[in-house]
Amino acid sequence: MPVDRLVAQGHRPSSSVVVQIAVHTGVCVSIVFDDGAADALIAAAEGASGDLRSQAMADRVRVEAAVRDFRGSYATLFTTDSTIRSEDTQRLAGVFADLKTSIDRAKREAESERRRLRESRDWSAREEEREQRRASGDPLAVASAYIDGVIDRRPDDTAVHPTPVTATFLPRARPRTAGGSSGSTSSADPDALLTFVGASRAADGSAGQHLIRVKNAWTRFCSACSWVPVQGSTVVAGFDQLMAENALEASWIEGIANAFDRAGGGALPDLTLDAVATATASPALSELLRPGLTPAEVAAAWAKVPQTDEYIESLPLATQYLLANLDGIPAAKRDIASRAVLAAAVRDPERVYTLMGFGEKRIGRSDFEEQVNALQEAVDAADLSAETLPGPAASKTAQLVGFGEHDGALVAAVSLGNLDKAKNVTVNVPGMNSDVAGMGERVVAAEGLLRQAHSDDRSQTYAVVSWVGYHAPNPAEVGAPDRSESGAGQLASFVDGVFDSRSDGGPDTFTVAAHSYGSTTAVQGLQLTEHQVDSFVSYGSVGFPRGTEIDDVHAANVYVTAAKDDPFAPVGQWLGVATRADPLGFDGVQEFSSEAAEGTRGVTGHDMWHDSDSDDVGYLSNDSTTLRTLAQIVADGKMGP
Known part of the structure; x- marks a missing residue:
């Protein structure tokens, strides 16, 4: 496929996509790889x-x-x-x-x-120069061209024929x-x-x-x-x-x-x-x-089933569970299915524990019940917060857009704002030790971000998703890449699902923000998406994988910030030094400050959020410099004028 068509379809070909060489015959040949x-x-x-x-x-x-x-x-x-x-x-x-x-x-x-084509091109250029010397009539030039020609033999022109795949x-x-007899049991x-x-x-x-x-x-x-x-x-x-x-x-x-x-x-x-x-x-x-199924395939298949709320409510619990975790169907429908499964988990935890396949996984029954109850409280609180969100009435909603299992962990995502209709969408990815039991705190942080972004630009409608959709590492695991590699596909699917589930083609502005180890997961996930987002914002990162090319990240802009008083981000980078490096060392990232500025407070540690009454300041605490800048990026799709 021509390079211009690859680019038009959203692919970013590397420098090796097409090698065009003018050989001695004057014919332009190319290898598309x-x-x-x-x-x-x-x-x-x-x-x-x-x-x-x-x-x-x-x-x-x-x-x-x-x-x-x-x-x-x-x-x-x-x-x-x-x-x-x-x-x-x-x-x-x-x-x-x-x-x-x-x-x-x-x-x-x-x-x-x-290599063969390069050598042929280079030899052709040298041979052309020798031809000029031969035609010059200068005996010394003719002699030197002859000697050079004897020494500089024409390279092998035998083309490499690739082995078919x-x-x-x-x-x-x-x-x-079974096909047994009529009396068999x-x-x-x-x-x-x-x-x-x-x-x-x-x-x-x-x-x-x-x-x-x-x-x-x-x-x-x-x-x-x-x-x-x-x-x-x-x-x-x-x-x-x-x-x-x-x-x-x-x-x-x-x-x-x-x-x-x-x-x-x-x-x-x-x-x-x-x-x-x-x-x-x-x-x-x-x-x-x-x-x-890819999110796009899910969206196509979804169009063939009944679209009513009553249909989803009538489905068996096991089917509702599968629907709750399908990226590519509308958020409002996922919300109905997810809430049905969550209600069942609160009412009959053993049944849903078995349904999710935790019988052989690491999470225990008591931990499962604790997280389920905490998630229900967070969803209830999100419903109350949604009533006072800024913007039109259709935006004043909270949605549970997924509730299930990933890699042995309980996972979920909560959107403040209408994810099906919002013109501006942000997905926030947490880091180490994150689980659904902490969803309440993350939803509060999401509300602060949404309100600040709305104050920057009141003409847009917003949705901010607290995405706890992967098995985040514990401190002993944070130095390894396993959790981020496993979570990357989950995040990519969720992001693509937001676009593919919407008949309007997706939000006008899309931001992915990620904290700590979540930034490691997100930078890998954004290399797997089919859709490009406007901004990726990494804060308090424990590092990007070595070898990451920022041009391969499907984000128009990549921003990085880390507070000088954050003691754990550099420790996380050190623990993962074999596979990760400081994001600021990668070409193409844009840095912004998390230190105190006029009207904002500097971040005092590694946490994502602290209550405004606390002396500590998290990255997304109210009035933090990070929150103010992130909100500007969310509202404008970029940082600065």
């Missing part, structure tokens, strides 16, 4: 391969736990289906490992071809009826099956993020690296089909568990269980709930 696009596909394939292998092993453990009290033909069928799933997952992991190897090889071959995978179908512990379903869906949620990343990286590679021929590329469609098969299996097992539960846990005729396979959701809803 973007190292950045290749690296993105390598990273996506490597991440998917590793996670899928881990999931295949974990799935075997889950199956063993689920079948302990499972008897009869359906126990055999369940084991058979699980074996197919595990084998297909391992096979797909191998395909991605091979794909990584193929793209690595393609990069080496592309560099070899670039092949990546093929198709999953197998899994039977869902099966029995199982429904709670064990529901625990399996919750853990399986959580694993598919993680795999789905890898699928989105692979889809985007593969599309970009095919456009920006067309020098490399692609032969056989069913891996993306096959991954999609595997996720669809997994989703159907989860719904099927859930239906069987519910059937056993209604029967009091006793044995059921296999013919009764055979009927479960046919009692599935509508095709349109099944398509919408398939793991691994």
Whole structure:
């Protein structure tokens, strides 16, 4: 694809996208190969391969736990289906490992071809100069041209032919009826099956993020690296089909568990269980709930299901849970689903704990209940705050736009302001030790930012999202990149979902602000988005990953600030020194101050927020210099005049 079209579509080709060389024949030849696009596909394939292998092993453990009290033909069928799933997952992991190897090889071959073209160009230039000497009639010049020509031999003109890339995978179908005799029966512990379903869906949620990343990286590679021929590329469609098969299996097992539960846990005729396979959701809803859809694909699938609030309210809790965490559907609809799941978690924590797949995760039941209750209090407080927000009546709302699990942590996002309609949207990403139990404090900080931005420009409508959508690290983990790498895809999906869910094409102005380790997550996430934001603001950062090119961050402007009295940001940078560096050391960032100025207070530590009655000043405390500047960036889309 021509470079101008790549740029027009929002891609930022690196300097190696197109190498144009005028060789001695005078013909302009080019090699279309973007190292950045290749690296993105390598990273996506490597991440998917590793996670899928881990999931295949974990799935075997889950199956063993689920079948302990499972008897009869359906126990055999369940084991058979699980074996197919595990084998297909391992096979797909191998395909991605091979794909990584193929793209690595393609990069080496592309560099070899670039080198050959450079050498041909340089030799042609030297040969042209020698021709001028030969034609000069000067005996000395002719002689020197002859000697130079003998020494400077024409380089090999044999073109490097890239090895074709092949990546093929198709999953197998899994039977869902036992086909036993009319008198055969099966029995199982429904709670064990529901625990399996919750853990399986959580694993598919993680795999789905890898699928989105692979889809985007593969599309970009095919456009920006067309020098490399692609032969056989069913891996993306096959991954999609595997996720669809997994989703159907989860719904099927859930239906069987519910059937056993209604029967009091006793044995059921296999013919009764055979009927479960046919009692599935509508095709349109099944398509919408398939793991691994990009936000744009979710938006397209959403258009095919009923759009009413009553429809969402009538859905089973498990379906509401899946809808609550779908990036790409309107925030108002996610809010209905998210609040339904939160209310169920407050009312029956064990049920939702199992639904979210926490049976084998690190979060304990008591911690889960504590966080759920704190989140409910934060949502209630947000509803009250929304009533007094500045702006028109339609903006005076709070929305719970997601409530679920990521990487073993409880996650959620709360928007102050109408995320479906606001012309100006900000997403704030927290750092170390962040969890949903602290949502109340973050919503208060978000309100302060919204009010300050509105005072700067009253003509706009605003929404500020407190996004706790990833498993933030604890102090022992902050030096490692694992949490930011895992959270980056979650953030990218959320940001793209805001754009893709809106019929108006998205907000006029979009800002991503990130604190501490959240900035590490955000700078990686903004390299994965399909949409570009106006501003990315990092405050109190523990560092950007080494090798980050600011031009690859999908933000028109990148701002950085750190207070001199912040003791933990530099410590975080030191702990991660092997993989991270001070953001101020990266070309292309713009710095602003967090120190005291006329009418504002300087930040006194590392915290995001402190109450105005406190002597301590957080980055987003009322009247802090950071808040004032960030609000200006939010309102204007940039800093300064």
